[in-house]
Structures are given as structure tokens and as C-alpha cells.
Amino acid sequence: MPREITAYSNPLIKRVRNLREKRHRREEGLFLAEGLRILTEARESGRLPEYLFFARDSADHKLVRTLIADVEAAGGEAIETVPDILSKLSGKDNPQAVVGVFAEFATSLDALDRNAADIWLVAERLRDPGNLGTILRTGDAVGAGGLILIGECVDPFSLEAVRASMGALFTVPVVQAEWGAFLRWLRAGPGQLVGLSLDTDSDYRSATYVSPTFLLTGNEAQGMPADYAAACDLLVKIPMLGKADSLNAAVATAVMAYEVLAQRRADPSRG
Amino acid sequence: MPREITAYSNPLIKRVRNLREKRHRREEGLFLAEGLRILTEARESGRLPEYLFFARDSADHKLVRTLIADVEAAGGEAIETVPDILSKLSGKDNPQAVVGVFAEFATSLDALDRNAADIWLVAERLRDPGNLGTILRTGDAVGAGGLILIGECVDPFSLEAVRASMGALFTVPVVQAEWGAFLRWLRAGPGQLVGLSLDTDSDYRSATYVSPTFLLTGNEAQGMPADYAAACDLLVKIPMLGKADSLNAAVATAVMAYEVLAQRRADPSRG
Secondary structure, three states: OOEEOOOOOOHHHHHHHHOOOHHHHHHHOEEEEEOHHHHHHHHHOOOOOOEEEEEHHHOOOHHHHHHHHHHHHOOOEEEEEOHHHHHHHHOOOOOOOEEEEEEOOOEOHHHOOHHHOOEEEEEEOOOOHHHHHHHHHHHHHHOOOOEEEEOOOOOOOOHHHHHHHOOHHHOOOEEEEOHHHHHHHHHOOOOEEEEEOOOOOOEOOOOOOOOOEEEEEOEOOOEOOHHHHHHOOEEEEOOOOOOOOOOOHHHHHHHHHHHHHHHHHHOHHHO | OOEEOOOOOOHHHHHHHHOOOHHHHHHHOEEEEEOHHHHHHHHHOOOOOOEEEEEHHHOOOHHHHHHHHHHHHOOOEEEEEOHHHHHHHHOOOOOOOEEEEEEOOOEOHHHOOHHHOOEEEEEEOOOOHHHHHHHHHHHHHHOOOOEEEEOOOOOOOOHHHHHHHOOHHHOOOEEEEOHHHHHHHHHOOOOEEEEEOOOOOOEOOOOOOOOOEEEEEOEOOOEOOHHHHHHOOEEEEOOOOOOOOOOOHHHHHHHHHHHHHHHHHHOHHHO
């Protein structure tokens, strides 16, 4: 039977609200995800929140009822509350019907099976949470094995990243690693490291990708360091006809990933 | 000789700060753009701000000096200020060195030369300013003739859209039109209308695009209305292997646009 919280001063509300800050997420090992679509994606991927906040008037919704039942069966707590509090938890004027508090999870390089997928995404010093979430969403769409975050990246458990991922945070494994450790792991088995670069004549459509392909995208403003580029098996560029000579990092990653996917679909034997 | 403003209570500061709200932008016919990169892009595209705010300690930067000189030569005003005020104008903790206040500009369908480009982007009820800016940036990169916004879209002059466009707002013409007017204009000349859809078996890589190609992307959450899809010459889908069955709207637009561009580069005769 769900308990009810309607007072903003409730200590749990305060604690959950704090999870919008990285420091509190690290301390608690918890993060926030909101919205029926994302929480249903999570549930279907085997992840249930420890706390599930839901608006009183959404409790009749079938998916909300399923979530409540599953959360309670798994030992979590479902908490009925009011739109105003949901709004305060997520920092949005139009709150979602549900907000979940999940235990953070992490994958290590050693836990990845590189042969389980043709495409892997690697991002270096990614700074924008929207880009991170969007790249996860693309990763889900192209069937990527995972997203490997190199160096100081934005927190994949930030509310903005979770939001932009539309649930892909729960379906695409994320690993955080240092460059050296990643490179050692990569070179211990098969894998083509393909770097996106402006300093090459190799067009991304003319290159041949070999599975498993690891697509490396550099920092939004600076691209990747020279020694990272030098470590790649292949550098390719996406043509840009305009004046700005730059694409959004998540867009460039997607254009590349879809080219690799198209090659795999046309010639699965290289997979 | 630039005047100096260091008091937050200055009425001009208040007025400029208000431009972060759409209502004030419409009233004043002005909008904000920030950062040396974006303002330089604007200058090179022939657009100078009416007011240019710059941080005192950036006045020695060559690009800032060029901007100040050009703004003053064009009858605009360059205003020296402090980082705290720049921060308040843009709402960011780490302010850019320059903030510009530009006159809004608009293009009409009738002013577009459809034969001037192979690719045109059309977005319908686009709601996210980051997506709008990112689509403009992609439009710049693929050499799109312009972005046509159909129906109730987010304001292209919002600070977030301008930011995400990285200056492409100044290089890619933007038109706002109603669906009926757009369709009448489109059908009055050559043009293939290609809609991105989940309800088709046509793979985007197998389709043949004819110039000028108009790529129509629907609303982020709902896609496009059935009658819009019915009006398309061609519906194509991007394969999605994952669980979420969705791509970010700006990503989907870019994947499509780069396929059209690749076909044009491989076979310019259809252009």
C-alpha cells in the first residue's frame, strides 16, 4: 500500500530533490529518472526504482499500476504525491506523472563482450548532458554494444542526460574509463578504432569498417587530442559544405554510426 | 568610443536581459546571441548587432576589436561591461566574452530560390530549441537552402536555439509557414517532399532522392499528422534495431540529410 507525501518539507523529498546535483548522486549512489516512457523502458530492461513517486490522479493508468506493483514486489517503495512535489523533484513546470529514484549502476570494460555487437560508441570528454543522452539513444537505435566514456565526461546519471536518452541509459551499457586503460583493453582483442576528424582526406562513406567498430568522437569544442587520433586505426571525416565547419557531436556520431550500420547490413560477412 | 556600463540597474541591461523571453523579443524585434564564435559567424554573414557588450579584459582580442569597429561603423553601439553583467545577460555562470543584440530577421517562402540548393529541411511543430539549433547547424553542414518551420515551432531566435546553432542561424535562411501555404508554394515548382516515418517499409538508404529534396521531420513526440505524410512524395524510415524505436529528431534529420548529400555527390546529374 503506497504511503502518501504531500508536504514539501518531508525529508525524503529534500533528499530526492538533492539528487539533481552530482555530489549528492555520488554520495547516495542514486539518480533520478522521470516520465512513464523512461520508467517503463527501465522496467522492461530489468531496472526498477527504489522509490517511485506518482501523481494521485495517474494511479489509474495501467502502466503506472504495473510499475507500482513491480516496485513494491521488488522491495522498493511507491509513494503517492501531488503534482507540485513532482514538479519540484524534477525541476520542471509540467511534471511527469512519475519520478523514479534508481540505484546507480556501472559496467566495466572487462564486463563487455566486444563480439556481441558490430558497433561501439566511444566519446572523449563529452561535456553536454543532452549530447550524452542523444548518443545513448542513437546507440540503442543502431544496436551498439555500449557507450565508453573516456576522461572527464559529463555524468551519464544527470537528469538532463537521462532525459535526453529517453530511456536508452537503461538499455545501452555505459562504461567510464581512462584512455590508457581503454586502449589496453581494446588492443587485447579484435576491434577497429575509427576516429572522427577534420584533419584527414578520408571520407566516411568511402572507408571500410570492420566489426567490431569502435567509433571515437572527441570533445565538442576541441575534438580529440593528437595522440588519440594517432592511436586510431582509421580517421575519417564527414563532409561539411557550410561556413561553420562543424557538426553537433551527437549528430556526427549518429551519421557515422548509421554508415557503419549500413555497411554491416549490406555485407554482414565482415561482422 | 565605447561607453561603459557596470551597474546592473542600468535600464538597457534590464531591457536586454528581458530578451531571453519570447514576448519581449517579439515586442522589441530583437534577440540575443553570445560568444565570439557565433558573433564572428554573424559578422561574416553580414549581420552585426545593434548593441555589442564586451568584457573589458577581452577588448584586446583581435576578433573583439574587429567586431567593435564594425559595429560602430555600422551605427551600432559597443558597450564595455563586466563579467558579472555579461553573465546576467546570458544567464550563464561562465559568460562569453561578447553578447550581441541583433534585429530579428525573417525570410518568406517567396524569397527562397528552391533551385539554389539540393537539400531543404522542413520541420513540423519542432518543440526543442536545442533540436532547432542543431538542425540549423546540420543544414549549414550539408549546404541546405534553408529550414522551413511548419506550424507551432519553438522560436528560432530563442537564446537556446541560437546557442545550439553555433552561428548557423545567421547562415541558413529560416522561414516560418503554415502547412497549407508551404504545400501550395512547394507544388508550384519542382521539389520532392520526403517524409521521415515509422510507418513505411522504404529504407532511407534504398530510396532515390531527386533535387531539390525537401526533408520533412515531424514533431519530437508525435511525428507528423497523417495528412502531412499522405502529401509526401516519398516516405522513408531509418532502421532502428533497439528497444526504444526512436531517434532524436535532429539526429534523424541529419542521418537523412547526409544520405541525400551522399547521393548527390555520387550522382550530381540528378541535382
